[in-house]
Amino acid sequence: MTTVTTRSVAYPADGLTMVGHLALPAGADRRPAVLIGPEGTGLNDFQRGRADALADMGYVAFAFDIHGGRWFTDPEEMMARVMPLLADPDRMREIGHAALDVLRAEPRADPGRIAVIGYGTGGAIGLELGRDGADLRAIGTVNGLTTGRPGEAARIRCPVWAGVGSEDPIMPPAQRDAFAAEILAAGVDWRLVVYGGALHAFHHPPVNQRVRPGVGHHPVHARRAWSDVVGLLDECLPVAK
Template identity: 85%
Template sequence: AEPRTDPDRIAAVGYGTGGAIGLELGRDGVNLRAIGTVNALTTGRPGEAARIRCPVWAGVGSEDPIMPPAQRDAFAAEMQAAGVDWRLVVYGGALHAFHHPPVDHTVRPGVGYHPRHAQRAWRDVVDLLAECLPVTEPASASELPSS
C-alpha cells in the first residue's frame, strides 16, 4: 500500500528469523520476486512450498549445529518436491550466525563470525537481487520523445 513501492519488485531477504519469515511469506503465496535466507532453513507443512513462485537462495555454515545436515536435507527435499527454483550454499567451516561480527563461539557454542563467508553470503544475496530485480536505466535524453 506504500505509494513509493512497486508491488511487482518486492523481495524478502533475512538473516535467522527474518529469513524464516521470508520463506513463510513465500509459502503463504505472497507475490515476491526473490527470497534470500541466511541461517534459516525452516521447512513448512507438506505442500506449502508449492505456493512459492520465485527463486529461493539459502546460505548456511557447514558447521552450524542449529541447521545441521538433516535440516539442510529436509529443506532441499521440500524445495525440490515443490518444483521451486532454489539454491543452497553451504559455507565450509562456518558456524551459525557466521555473518554477525559480535557473535563469538565463547558466548554460545556453535555460533561464530566468519568474515570471508559473511562477505560471500552478502555477495550471493546481492547477486540474487540483481538477477530477480534488475535495475532498468532511465531513458537518455536523446531517447525521449520530443514534444
C-alpha cells in the same frame, strides 16, 4: 554514496508495536523493493545498515522488527520468545505480512517487484511468506533453512536462495537435507550454498552480547554471503541503471 533517506516506521503485528527501519534511495521514482528480516536477536543497527546499503544500490528497503522494538542480548531470553514463534507458521506469516504491507504502502516501492531477504528467524519468516503464496520476486534466507507444513512449499512463486555454514549446529546437515527435499519436491527454482567452516550467524559481526555455542562470525564468508544476496537481487529484481 548517493543520498539515502531513512526513517522509523511503527506498525502492529503479533500483538506488539513493531518498529521497522525504512531506507529510500535518492529520487522520487518507484523502485523495486526489498524486505529484510533480522536474526532471532531482533532488529539492530547492523540490520538497519543492510537496508541502507540496499537503498544506496537503488532499492526501497525495509528492515522489519520481530520483537516489538527489543533486541535481545541474553540468548536464553531470546530463545524463549523465538522457539514458540518458529513453531507457529501462522504467527510468522502474520509478522511477515504486516511488514510486507508497510513496504507495499510506501509510495516509492513498486508493489509488484518485491523480494525478501532474511537471516535466521527473519529468513524463516521470508520462507513462510513464500509458502503462503505471497507475490515475491525472490526469497533469500541465510541460516534460516526451516521446513514448512506439508505441501505448502508448492505455493512459492519465485526463486529461493539459501545459505548456511557447514559447521552450523543449529542448522545441521539433516535440517539442510529436509529443507532441500521440501523445496525440490515443490518444483521451486532453488539454490543452496554451504559456506565451509562457518558457524551459525557467521554473517553477523561480533556485538556486545552473550552468544550460544555454535555461533560465530566468519568475515570472509560474511562478505561472500552478502555478495550472493546482492547477486540474487541483481538476477531477480534488477534496478534500472
